[in-house]
Amino acid sequence: MSFIKSIATFGGFTMISRLTGFLRDMVIATFLGAGMVSDAFLVSFKLPNLFRSLFAEGAFTSAFVPLFSSKLVASGRDKSIEFAAKAISLLTFFLIIFSILFELAMPWVVRVLAPGFAENPEKVALTIDLCRITFPFLLFISIVSFQAGILNSFDRFAAPAAAPIILNLGMIVAGLLSVVLFDVPVYGMAWGITISGFIEIIWLKYFLNKESIRIRPDFHFRRLMKDQEIRTLFKRIAPGVVGAGIYQINMVVDTILVSLVSGGAVSWLYYANRLQQLPLGVIGAAISVALLPLLSRKLKAGELSEAANVQDKAVVYGLIMSLPAAVMFVCLADSLIELLFEHGRFTAADTHKTALALQAYAIGLPCYVMVKALMPNFFARGDTATPVKYSAVVFLTNLTLNLILMKPFGHVGIAAATSIAAFVSLFQYIHGLKKRGFWQFSAELKRQIIGIFICTFVMGIFIYAAKTGLENIFPAKHIGFLILKLGIIGTIGLATFLIGAKIYGILDIAAIWRNLVLRRKKV
Numbered sequence: 001m002s003f004i005k006s007i008a009t010f011g012g013f014t015m016i017s018r019l020t021g022f023l024r025d026m027v028i029a030t031f032l033g034a035g036m037v038s039d040a041f042l043v044s045f046k047l048p049n050l051f052r053s054l055f056a057e058g059a060f061t062s063a064f065v066p067l068f069s070s071k072l073v074a075s076g077r078d079k080s081i082e083f084a085a086k087a088i089s090l091l092t093f094f095l096i097i098f099s100i101l102f103e104l105a106m107p108w109v110v111r112v113l114a115p116g117f118a119e120n121p122e123k124v125a126l127t128i129d130l131c132r133i134t135f136p137f138l139l140f141i142s143i144v145s146f147q148a149g150i151l152n153s154f155d156r157f158a159a160p161a162a163a164p165i166i167l168n169l170g171m172i173v174a175g176l177l178s179v180v181l182f183d184v185p186v187y188g189m190a191w192g193i194t195i196s197g198f199i200e201i202i203w204l205k206y207f208l209n210k211e212s213i214r215i216r217p218d219f220h221f222r223r224l225m226k227d228q229e230i231r232t233l234f235k236r237i238a239p240g241v242v243g244a245g246i247y248q249i250n251m252v253v254d255t256i257l258v259s260l261v262s263g264g265a266v267s268w269l270y271y272a273n274r275l276q277q278l279p280l281g282v283i284g285a286a287i288s289v290a291l292l293p294l295l296s297r298k299l300k301a302g303e304l305s306e307a308a309n310v311q312d313k314a315v316v317y318g319l320i321m322s323l324p325a326a327v328m329f330v331c332l333a334d335s336l337i338e339l340l341f342e343h344g345r346f347t348a349a350d351t352h353k354t355a356l357a358l359q360a361y362a363i364g365l366p367c368y369v370m371v372k373a374l375m376p377n378f379f380a381r382g383d384t385a386t387p388v389k390y391s392a393v394v395f396l397t398n399l400t401l402n403l404i405l406m407k408p409f410g411h412v413g414i415a416a417a418t419s420i421a422a423f424v425s426l427f428q429y430i431h432g433l434k435k436r437g438f439w440q441f442s443a444e445l446k447r448q449i450i451g452i453f454i455c456t457f458v459m460g461i462f463i464y465a466a467k468t469g470l471e472n473i474f475p476a477k478h479i480g481f482l483i484l485k486l487g488i489i490g491t492i493g494l495a496t497f498l499i500g501a502k503i504y505g506i507l508d509i510a511a512i513w514r515n516l517v518l519r520r521k522k523v
Helices: 003-032 036-057 059-075 077-104 106-113 115-119 121-134 137-153 158-181 185-210 221-226 228-261 265-300 304-341 348-379 385-409 411-436 443-473 479-504 509-517
Strands: none
Touching: 003 036, 003 158, 003 185, 003 265, 003 304, 036 106, 036 115, 036 121, 036 137, 036 185, 036 265, 059 077, 059 137, 059 228, 059 265, 059 348, 077 106, 077 137, 077 221, 077 228, 106 115, 106 121, 115 121, 115 228, 121 185, 137 158, 137 185, 158 185, 221 228, 228 265, 228 385, 228 411, 265 304, 265 348, 265 411, 304 348, 304 443, 304 479, 348 385, 348 411, 385 411, 443 479
């Protein structure tokens, strides 16, 4: 499968996932608002996801996929699947133990994670109950991420990318049913998270079976821990766990600090971050997921020039989609938040607070996407230690800026600190890759990057002018006018950027169409 088609396949389903995610968040905002109950629920939702990167999508996947892809090339299908069975068996064993320990320790975990809740015992008790319901989701979603890594290694991106849609739909259904059936609907919404995670396992197992990939559990854990291949895997995982751990500690610190800011601040940052996650998930995650197995195979085969070419494409594709998205978020934050979330218990004041956070997050969005495009270059070479060092620097930067900015700027300062830290992270990856000779800026890549910035700047001017003019024409806060206004502005912005990109020669729409539609036989 071509690289652009892999990105488009994963990104397309991820887009659907993000859109259903917005519907999910609209249900949460409508029924829970931005107060005690929503803060408690969102912390319970965050908790298993804090460890998700640690055990699944971050350290484990980044170590497993290159090894699995290399084994697929060197030893064949059967041996690689046997290796996968050993790995998932041991991972599941450790995760079950970890989950049991956390369930028992949940009262202390919640008090550490959200110390600002301590002033309200009712809020603390509710958070503990919800966290105990949602925490098994960690086990389920880790298995899902492992299944997805195997399918991605076989160039099957659609089913794994569609899996999160199940979570979103499950939470929506659970939310709607809970409001009708229960006096306290938040408990039903929490159960919706855990049950959806289990359904995702069944979903991906079906597609593994279609590929005749059957993972049979191995319960000989002592023997597995002595297996040389598994030892190699866990040696590579160890630095990744530290790196992901630093990132997750960063997230925990953000949650702790924002819980101290004010009531509702956890919710404001959550909803702002959800909007930022749309392009980050669709673009950044799609590029990263498609790039890792492809780079691993190219480097294993010694095709260094091809690997460099793929890396350049990843950077261009990432920037060409993330930079315009960041500009749109900065210009249209209030209108977007109002349209998506200002319903039911979510007020106009909540909209304003959330929009400010979104603007602060948006500034760092292109950096996050670029890091997603550059990080696989290290992982594909088996270097999981360098990203750990970079993560440590980013953590210290973010923590320092949080402490400096949160007092004068509140929750917006915490969002701004995250964006500034993203610039530091990007600088490290560019410098590190160039220093090691893993990647260089070609003259053509520099020309394309400059062109993307110029086209985005012109697009920003047109968006701001269109917004100013349309707000005079449609001053009333009516949802129909709001949709029409955003539709017109979005169309003007997109058209402006595409025309500029075509003129500058950084976007060949015909070539993209050929890759996506006319080369299906290559899949």
